[in-house]
Amino acid sequence: MGEAMARHAFALLLFAPLCLAGPEEACAWGDEGHRIIGRIALPLLTPQAKARVEALLAADPDTLTAPDFVSRTTWADRWRDSDRNTTKVRYMATQQWHFVDIELTKPDLADACAGFPSLPVGTPASAGPAQDCVLDKVQQFSTELADPNTSDAERILALKYLLHFTGDLHQPLHAADNHDRGGNDVLVLFGRHHVASKLHAYWDTAVVERIGRDEAAVAAEVTSTFGDRRAEWQQGQPSEWAQESFAAARDVAYALPTSTVPDEHGTPAYALDEAYGARAEATAREQLAKAGFRLARILNEALP
Numbered sequence: 001m002g003e004a005m006a007r008h009a010f011a012l013l014l015f016a017p018l019c020l021a022g023p024e025e026a027c028a029w030g031d032e033g034h035r036i037i038g039r040i041a042l043p044l045l046t047p048q049a050k051a052r053v054e055a056l057l058a059a060d061p062d063t064l065t066a067p068d069f070v071s072r073t074t075w076a077d078r079w080r081d082s083d084r085n086t087t088k089v090r091y092m093a094t095q096q097w098h099f100v101d102i103e104l105t106k107p108d109l110a111d112a113c114a115g116f117p118s119l120p121v122g123t124p125a126s127a128g129p130a131q132d133c134v135l136d137k138v139q140q141f142s143t144e145l146a147d148p149n150t151s152d153a154e155r156i157l158a159l160k161y162l163l164h165f166t167g168d169l170h171q172p173l174h175a176a177d178n179h180d181r182g183g184n185d186v187l188v189l190f191g192r193h194h195v196a197s198k199l200h201a202y203w204d205t206a207v208v209e210r211i212g213r214d215e216a217a218v219a220a221e222v223t224s225t226f227g228d229r230r231a232e233w234q235q236g237q238p239s240e241w242a243q244e245s246f247a248a249a250r251d252v253a254y255a256l257p258t259s260t261v262p263d264e265h266g267t268p269a270y271a272l273d274e275a276y277g278a279r280a281e282a283t284a285r286e287q288l289a290k291a292g293f294r295l296a297r298i299l300n301e302a303l304p
């Protein structure tokens with residue numbers, strides 16, 4: 001078993017039950033998706049931005065993940081889940097920051113983002129209101145990372161949150177909701193599975209695994225495939241990126257069969273056919289590329 005596979009199997013064993021059984025949102029892109037986004041962004045950093053990022057990472061004593069750039073893309077999920085089954089302090093303070101539930105039936109960005117609450121003066125973004133959304137947090141942490149008055153400790157947090165939230169913003173089911181907790185209440189069957197699983201989890205992990213299990217190879221392939229669109233995709237603002245993710249959810253993720261079939265326990269689920277899988281994979285490829293390209297832009301702008 002290769003290193004990547006071993007790590008993947010390990011991550012699945014450790015974290016999949018937590019993600020799938022959670023009462024609230026599941027995990028966003030699984031670890032593989034986030035790590036691919038990190039691997040896309042890293043080679044696109046300017047030498048100046050890369051040096052400043054490396055210095056911040058080197059100064060961070062946190063041990064929830066390994067300290068390198070790619071591993072830190074999963075830190076915000078680890079932080080959120082670190083007291084999820086105990087005191088829930090970190091969990092309650094940050095869990096809403098991972099998504100923006102734009103309603104399919106009544107899409108309204110401000111509604112989905114708790115009315116875009118302003119950060120109280122003097123409050124660092126890492127201590128901002130719990131009722132906030134992923135695109136707001138991407139904006140706040142970008143501003144903070146660029147601000148010379150930000151403390152070193154807060155700058156490290158801003159970097160780690162950006163490494164993760166830029167990814168979450170591009171998971172279609174983290175930007176859309178159909179009164180089903182972003183697809184967490186929708187059950188599907190796909191591939192060789194005989195037991196229904198959640199549509200949200202399909203988009204977090206199964207669709208990424210379908211692209212490939214070697215995260216470095218996937219990152220390189222996606223970067224090259226969409227290389228000629230990079231400059232175009234790096235334009236825009238987090239609110240527009242959220243709308244794009246929403247459109248992908250509406251047009252692809254929620255384009256489900258009209259009726260369900262029973263799984264092997266008799267639970268009704270939507271059977272996703274190969275056409276759905278192929279469209280989902282194409283969409284996920286683009287969303288991973290966009291997330292990686294845009295993460296690089298954010299860091300290059302914030303750390304010139």
Ligand SMILES: [Zn+2]
Binds near residue numbers: 028029098164168
């Ligand atoms: Zn997340």
